[in-house]
Amino acid sequence: xxxxxxxxxxxxxxxxxxxxxxxxxxxxxxxxxxxxxxxxxxxxxxxxxxxxxxxxxxxxxxxxxxxxxxxxxxxxxxxxxxxxxxxxxxxxxxxxxxxxxxxxxxxxxxxxxxxxxxxxxxxxxxxxxxxxxxxxxxxxxxxxxxxxxxxxxxxxxxxxxxxxxxxxxxxxxxxxxxxxxxxxxxxxxxxxxxxxxxxxxxxx
Numbered sequence: 001x002x003x004x005x006x007x008x009x010x011x012x013x014x015x016x017x018x019x020x021x022x023x024x025x026x027x028x029x030x031x032x033x034x035x036x037x038x039x040x041x042x043x044x045x046x047x048x049x050x051x052x053x054x055x056x057x058x059x060x061x062x063x064x065x066x067x068x069x070x071x072x073x074x075x076x077x078x079x080x081x082x083x084x085x086x087x088x089x090x091x092x093x094x095x096x097x098x099x100x101x102x103x104x105x106x107x108x109x110x111x112x113x114x115x116x117x118x119x120x121x122x123x124x125x126x127x128x129x130x131x132x133x134x135x136x137x138x139x140x141x142x143x144x145x146x147x148x149x150x151x152x153x154x155x156x157x158x159x160x161x162x163x164x165x166x167x168x169x170x171x172x173x174x175x176x177x178x179x180x181x182x183x184x185x186x187x188x189x190x191x192x193x194x195x196x197x198x199x200x201x202x203x204x
């Protein structure tokens with residue numbers, strides 16, 4: 001019998017589990033704790049467990065654990081309840097302010113995009129060749145993205161995607177006027193600038 005190559009199957013380790021009687025910082029977050037509340041009302045953590053997550057090949061730091069009994073005692077303190085209420089109000093204010101900033105930013109970007117009026121003409125391309133019809137204007141879209149960025153300031157990755165989609169919509173609308181067969185574009189529902197939420201200070 002000839003020799004063969006056999007794959008060695010290494011059993012996958014189960015993810016680390018928080019021991020009974022302890023709460024991880026993520027558990028505290030779900031109960032309404034913030035990093036500041038943890039620092040003020042719990043102080044140093046009671047234990048640690050391995051972190052099952054990795055960032056690339058690097059394993060993240062151990063997860064901090066707090067005794068559930070100590071957490072429950074702190075949650076019954078009036079001072080904690082008052083501080084937690086203030087923290088929730090502050091977070092709500094920050095979220096409202098963030099939504100307002102994003103809405104204002106979106107309106108500013110949309111206004112800059114709408115300044116572009118694509119100048120297109122029907123070229124001798126076969127019916128249905130949507131990509132060929134768009135191809136001559138690819139550089140125009142790139143140029144317009146740069147113009148919007150120069151006027152509005154540095155674009156984040158989500159903002160640049162938003163601007164590109166909006167410019168592509170205007171280009172397709174112009175091409176639909178030039179070619180009888182070109183599909184009329186539809187504005188995507190809920191097309192909004194999505195910005196990654198800031199780090200809220202939580203740590204595992």
